[in-house]
Amino acid sequence: MDKGVSTPFVFVGINYVLCLKLNLIMKNSVTYVLILMCVMMNLTPSSAQSNSKPKYVLAIHGGAGTILKKNMTDSLEKAYIAKLTESLQAGYDQIKQGKSSLDAIEAAIHVMEDSPLFNAGKGAVFTNQGKNELDAAIMDGSNLKAGAVAGVTNIKNPISAARAVMDKSEHVMMIGKGAEEFAQNNGIQIVDPSYFWTKQRWEGLQRALERDKDRAELDHDDKKAFLPPYKDEKFGTVGCVALDKQGNLAAGTSTGGMTNKKFGRVGDAPIIGAGTYANNATVAISCTGWGEFFIRSVAAFNVSAKMQYAKMGVAKASQEVIDEIGKLGGDGGMIAIDKNGEVAMPFNTEGMYRGTVTADGKITVEIYK
Numbered sequence: 327m328d329k330g331v332s333t334p335f336v337f338v339g340i341n342y343v344l345c346l347k348l349n350l351i352m353k354n355s356v357t358y359v360l361i362l363m364c365v366m367m368n369l370t371p372s373s374a375q376s377n378s379k380p381k382y383v384l385a386i387h388g389g390a391g392t393i394l395k396k397n398m399t400d401s402l403e404k405a406y407i408a409k410l411t412e413s414l415q416a417g418y419d420q421i422k423q424g425k426s427s428l429d430a431i432e433a434a435i436h437v438m439e440d441s442p443l444f445n446a447g448k449g450a451v452f453t454n455q456g457k458n459e460l461d462a463a464i465m466d467g468s469n470l471k472a473g474a475v476a477g478v479t480n481i482k483n484p485i486s487a488a489r490a491v492m493d494k495s496e497h498v499m500m501i502g503k504g505a506e507e508f509a510q511n512n513g514i515q516i517v518d519p520s521y522f523w524t525k526q527r528w529e530g531l532q533r534a535l536e537r538d539k540d541r542a543e544l545d546h547d548d549k550k551a552f553l554p555p556y557k558d559e560k561f562g563t564v565g566c567v568a569l570d571k572q573g574n575l576a577a578g579t580s581t582g583g584m585t586n587k588k589f590g591r592v593g594d595a596p597i598i599g600a601g602t603y604a605n606n607a608t609v610a611i612s613c614t615g616w617g618e619f620f621i622r623s624v625a626a627f628n629v630s631a632k633m634q635y636a637k638m639g640v641a642k643a644s645q646e647v648i649d650e651i652g653k654l655g656g657d658g659g660m661i662a663i664d665k666n667g668e669v670a671m672p673f674n675t676e677g678m679y680r681g682t683v684t685a686d687g688k689i690t691v692e693i694y695k
């Protein structure tokens with residue numbers, strides 16, 4: 327993607343030489359500038375290039391992990407494609423109406439939080455103690471405001487609670503009971519914790535608990551080499567990044583975390599700079615994957631930093647961060663949209679539920695590598 331940049335410079339160079347020759351004849355600086363502009367407009371292919379490049383306004387993910395075509399039934403694949411499309415459409419409708427990127431993110435994430443297909447809201451995974459503890463964060467790239475909740479058990483749409491923390495409190499992050507109380511006081515929908523129970527996730531926990539038992543029988547060195555028990559339970563966090571008509575970027579992420587998580591474990595999703603980040607000067611990012619590695623890599627902010635300080639494009643910066651996570655032994659992916667509406671969605675797993683919408687409303691959904 328970065329390669330195309332050099333072509334316009336060659337054309338500008340040719341135009342410049344042409345104009346120098348004309349200048350010798352005319353000696354009139356106004357005419358010279360006019361001719362320079364005309365020649366550049368006619369010959370420089372950059373305008374044609376940028377028109378042909380789609381401008382994206384929104385991207386979503388529904389988690390990355392061991393998602394293989396051979397393990398997928400036709401009906402399940404169709405269900406995922408339909409939900410991802412519905413989510414993209416909901417987000418796009420907000421952008422189209424001139425609403426903010428934050429509104430688009432909330433709308434797109436609600437669709438996935440309300441579906442049992444994803445590990446967020448209704449489909450959240452279980453902790454080691456058989457509970458659902460949800461995390462979410464949202465960030466406004468126009469002013470670097472952010473809100474997050476972690477370890478909440480009764481909030482139907484944690485992304486809205488995160489937004490309330492950002493909009494209606496002086497804090498950035500609230501956890502557990504306090505976050506739940508704050509959400510309730512601010513009109514966020516509360517449900518009985520049993521709302522989050524699904525057979526699929528419950529069975530996922532039982533498998534993980536079985537693996538825990540096998541692991542307990544290993545001696546110390548084998549344990550170290552053994553993969554964490556939740557590794558095989560495919561991820562499914564949801565996230566959205568958006569660019570609105572006002573040019574503002576925003577990012578949001580919502581998750582149930584990882585199956586069999588223990589001791590109040592919190593992942594990267596609600597941590598600003600790790601799983602979620604947005605800055606109008608650079609990029610909006612939402613991550614999914616093995617959260618511990620995304621926290622240690624400060625993944626989302628790292629992409630922004632590479633763009634801001636090393637002047638990298640979004641594709642290179644985000645790919646580098648995923649590669650660095652891979653080298654540490656972590657896996658997952660991320661979605662990124664920059665201030666020009668360029669999107670990157672790198673991942674190092676077998677698949678990542680993902681989709682994009684362009685400014686003219688064209689929706690694309692992908693699942694596998």
Ligand code: ASP
Binds near residue numbers: 390445617618
């Ligand atoms: N990143 C999430 C976490 O570690 C999990 C996921 O993306 O599926 O909590």
